[in-house]
Amino acid sequence: MSQLLQQLVNGLVLGATYGLIALGYTMVYGIIQLINFAHGEIYMLGAFGGLTMWKALPTGLQTKNYIALPLVLLAGIVTSTVVAVLMERWAYRPLRGAPRLAPLITAIGVSVFLQEAVRVFYPGAKGPLAFPALFTGKSITIGGVEVKYLSIFVVALAVALMIALQAFVRTSSTGRAMRATAQDPDTAALMGIDINRIIVITFALGGVLAGVAGVLTGMQYGAIDVHIGYIAGLKAFTAAVLGGIGNITGAMLGGFLIGIIEALGTQYLPQGSAYKDAYAFVVLILVLVFRPTGLLGESVAARA
């Protein structure tokens, strides 16, 4: 029983990261119907941005977590956001109005480009790089389950950001404009909404969340490399599809579900840990066969 609870906790922690990344996929898809396959690299670059900040800190501050952690998070957020916004401006905006295959292939190209650029130019990035924990390693035991303080921090921060995003999209004027643009961009323009600005804001918001996810990943695993965005990106994409692509609540739900499925599969299936990266894609296939609109998605016809 406590083993099951332990794996559920592990799944939540994993899922928090997937959910944060999935939100970027789903928001961008909602606004411009693009699967941004380079979104995983935005997340990866967030981790590298955070690490760069930590390395730049004076030695005395590197161990002061209450100073280092906010700075590293901020650097991760800024890096990811800038990359996301430039990506939109340089790679996708010139292809607005092109057939949908063109931006999709471009996304894959951008993904490869960013991975290779970091691998070649970032010092030491040809292999894994150590990432500071930035959090003291204590844990508490709840009902026989050992939960690290870091795990609680990860889930709490992710959930707080998700709630803040929901509040922003539901109640702010810009959030309303985002929803209007997702439903009908031409009519949104007739309302005086600057569609390009909304698209930039959408990419930026996805960047903020991915940057946080990148830093949190580094803190949990103690190491990062240029390929972390590839697998995490695909799993987060699966999470977005599972929740219903374009649906913000769905992306969070899908993220947590994929995390839990992965944790449980690793524990309970024979040779489970060998297949830990496969469970998400089994889910993806099942969703595409049995419920292609996802758990919370509407049919495509209802959107049109």
Add this chain to the structure above:
Amino acid sequence: MSDPVAAPPPAAGADEQPMLQVRDLRVSYGAIEAVKGITFDVHRGQVVTLIGGNGAGKTTTLRTISGLLRAASGQVIFEGERIDRRPGHLILRKGIAQSPEGRRIFAQMTIRENLELGAFSRKDDGVEADIDHVYELFPVLGERRTQKAGTLSGGEQQMLAMGRAMMSRPRLLLLDEPSMGLSPIMMRKIFSTVRELRSTGTTILLVEQNAQAALSLADQGYVIETGKIVLSGPGRQLLDDEGVRKAYLGED
């Protein structure tokens, strides 16, 4: 090739320059030219209507004025300023709002949210009062303000689309086929609203297939066929025109 379009006759405010001037406007979809050089004016305080059949180029003209489509050539001049190169969201800020063909309400948002979106570009604090004004004009919208707009009937959605367009306090309101698919009762309500709007000083450019209703309230009418203006004149005069009666009012 220019059509012999008569200059607009004297009407309200005709001594000043027209509020909206469309000059030799051409608009293409790829290789297909949908609007083939049309010229017309809208004077302040008038209701001007463009009538014509399906595919005549009426909607294309409105969408070009609103900045959703780019003109291949020609000019759109609003209050003395060229606007045909401006993006759509800036044209709204100039004072032109459109209620689009097919209503295009935001179905998954509430009625209130739709109206708030209509006021998106406004920074003043009169928005709340204007929302109340729309509820007064169309009580059914007020009663159902918290419901999803997609649950409204076609006629109610048209009211919402017009109310939403008015929320930006436009000086020129473009109405694209407001009577499309409506019952006769609902159609009368919509056209009486257009009259009411005019009486409050809003200038209106009305695109319609229902030529009878449109011409009977228009100060000036233009008949468009396959991208060109073939006839123009005061609404009442076109209503009596034999060619118009045959082509658009179903008389033999």
